[in-house]
Amino acid sequence: MTTQTLIDPKLEAQFELLIEAIRTIRNLRAEAEVKPGVKVPIILQSESEQERQILESGQSYIQDLAKVEELTVTPNLEAEYKQAFVGVVGTIQVLMPLSGVANVDALRAKLEKKLDKLEGEIASLSNRLGNPGFTNKAPEAVVQGAKDALAEAQKQSEILRDRVERLK
Structure with a gap:
């Protein structure tokens, strides 16, 4: 067998x-x-x-x-x-x-802080990718890495925004 x-x-x-x-x-x-x-x-x-x-x-x-x-x-x-x-x-x-399980206010504040940091990262990556000097001169792999990082940050931001909204 x-x-x-x-x-x-x-x-x-x-x-x-x-x-x-x-x-x-x-x-x-x-x-x-x-x-x-x-x-x-x-x-x-x-x-x-x-x-x-x-x-x-x-x-x-x-x-x-x-x-x-x-x-x-x-x-x-x-x-x-x-x-x-x-x-x-x-x-x-x-x-x-989360009621009775977690400190909702503290958790929301922490998520909002994370979200602010992430939005700063999104703005920075967007500016870099919007700069023709960067996109035309940087190696293709570096430009693609920035695009991937931007997509990931945007997805994380969406998830965090949803979580913050659920805690209100």
Whole structure:
């Protein structure tokens, strides 16, 4: 019997979904600066019945490995969560309400400071790329690096702006 016949692709895909959900929750916890010992409420929203069944069957793993106090798996969100961090795993939306978990005002101030710094970086890169002296004389790799850095900074800025807005 080969090892290929021992691998169950369906089961492997289910575990991958659980692993990605746990990873996303941990990332949200880190971004919100939630202390390691603090358990958080998490809402996992998916319209897929199959995904919800996988998440519900792996509920104990998610709660233990991502330090989740209350886990809700739902086909649709009952309310709009203003003060929450949101992540996505495939077609699953992961929400971590921040009320009672993080100092929302301090977190918002920190994110606004990061956003200001990022916007300064975007302005600097935009000016450099708007300068014909730079774009015509610099090696193509350097110009492309600046374009890539600008695109990355703009994407990060968009994410931060959304997070700041959710904390208001």
